[in-house]
Amino acid sequence: MSQTVKLILEDGTEIQGESFGAFTSAAGEVVFSTAMTGYPENLTDPSFAGQILVLTYPMVGNYGVPGEELYESISKIFESDKIHIAGLVVNYYSEEHSHWNAAKSLGDWLKEYNIPGIFGVDTRMLTKKLREKGAMLGKIVAETDVPLHDPNLENLVAQVSPAGVQHYGSGQHKIVLVDCGTKTNIIRCFLERDVELIRVPWDYDFTTLDYDGLFLSNGPGDPKMCEATIQHLQKALQQDKPIFGICLGSQLMGLAAGGDTFKLKYGHRSHNQPVKLTGTQHCYITSQNHGFAVDTATLPAEWDILFENLNDGTCEGIKHKTKPFFSTQFHPEAAGGPQDTEFLFDDFLKAVVEYKASK
Numbered sequence: 144m145s146q147t148v149k150l151i152l153e154d155g156t157e158i159q160g161e162s163f164g165a166f167t168s169a170a171g172e173v174v175f176s177t178a179m180t181g182y183p184e185n186l187t188d189p190s191f192a193g194q195i196l197v198l199t200y201p202m203v204g205n206y207g208v209p210g211e212e213l214y215e216s217i218s219k220i221f222e223s224d225k226i227h228i229a230g231l232v233v234n235y236y237s238e239e240h241s242h243w244n245a246a247k248s249l250g251d252w253l254k255e256y257n258i259p260g261i262f263g264v265d266t267r268m269l270t271k272k273l274r275e276k277g278a279m280l281g282k283i284v285a286e287t288d289v290p291l292h293d294p295n296l297e298n299l300v301a302q303v304s305p306a307g308v309q310h311y312g313s314g315q316h317k318i319v320l321v322d323c324g325t326k327t328n329i330i331r332c333f334l335e336r337d338v339e340l341i342r343v344p345w346d347y348d349f350t351t352l353d354y355d356g357l358f359l360s361n362g363p364g365d366p367k368m369c370e371a372t373i374q375h376l377q378k379a380l381q382q383d384k385p386i387f388g389i390c391l392g393s394q395l396m397g398l399a400a401g402g403d404t405f406k407l408k409y410g411h412r413s414h415n416q417p418v419k420l421t422g423t424q425h426c427y428i429t430s431q432n433h434g435f436a437v438d439t440a441t442l443p444a445e446w447d448i449l450f451e452n453l454n455d456g457t458c459e460g461i462k463h464k465t466k467p468f469f470s471t472q473f474h475p476e477a478a479g480g481p482q483d484t485e486f487l488f489d490d491f492l493k494a495v496v497e498y499k500a501s502k
């Protein structure tokens with residue numbers, strides 16, 4: 144028998160449901176994702192830190208959760224080594240699961256990390272509300288009440304970024320990955336290519352390192368919290384070494400270049416976001432998970448918009464007019480979602496090869 148819990152939003156909405164996962168209370172920013180699959184990847188994506196995630200897909204849990212397996216020294220399947228969401232909201236939760244690589248149920252996995260889940264919620268009604276009013280603060284309340292709190296006022300990147308430097312691979316091209324909360328599939332994408340990867344903390348002064356290309360990862364919260372990364376990036380923008388940023392990394396490039404970022408009303412979280420490559424009629428379907436965006440009106444003259452979101456026209460990537468610097472607001476590494484834009488890793492490495500040949 145499951146126990147009753149409540150989801151309470153900052154506008155006073157109260158929805159009663161049933162508990163799965165940990166029977167505990169948690170507060171955060173309530174956001175929704177319309178992705179149909181991929182909860183093992185989403186829940187472990189550090190970009191979700193501080194967020195109570197609402198999944199609109201009606202049945203969740205039926206394919207269980209995979210076991211822990213390693214690829215090099217990182218997880219083979221998960222996007223980091225723990226669950227990062229603050230809570231999970233679903234319509235129908237299936238404790239019963241069946242899948243070739245399932246090792247446990249979603250509820251048991253949430254319990255391991257003391258994360259509450261609530262089911263029996265009309266998640267489509269809830270999503271309509273979040274789309275009308277915008278992302279809201281909220282809480283899942285079990286026995287004890289907790290205060291609402293806004294995770295975007297904290298430096299979440301400092302909480303999820305690693306403490307030290309790690310090395311992976313032994314390829315020809317030395318890439319520095321600034322880890323603001325990186326998804327492991329970004330590391331996997333690099334290791335499948337000819338790369339030696341140096342993974343550094345968000346505030347590490349990478350400008351002192353010897354490298355061929357710089358990569359800026361995804362990560363949680365408001366990009367403006369990452370002052371140290373922005374300062375180091377400003378130095379890197381003075382040079383000519385290729386730079387590639389994904390999601391938070393794209394926002395950090397926009398800020399370091401002198402542009403501004405703003406909070407979207409309810410963000411983009413799904414695996415089917417259409418983006419158009421500037422100067423072409425090519426549309427790519429992309430995986431996304433973000434609540435902030437670069438304000439294109441503030442982009443300095445040396446920068447162009449690289450991709451545009453075809454749903455709402457917001458910036459989906461930027462590109463320097465003359466130097467090999469570019470970024471995407473979406474996730475070319477996917478996990479989950481379509482892999483259609485993974486070629487951007489090859490484009491980045493091509494820029495690295497060209498840079499090295501020019502020296």
Ligand SMILES: NC(=O)CC[C@H](N)C(=O)O
Nearest residue numbers: 361362364390391434435
């Ligand atoms: N996936 C990400 O990197 C998210 C970036 C940022 N935290 C946002 O919400 O916009």
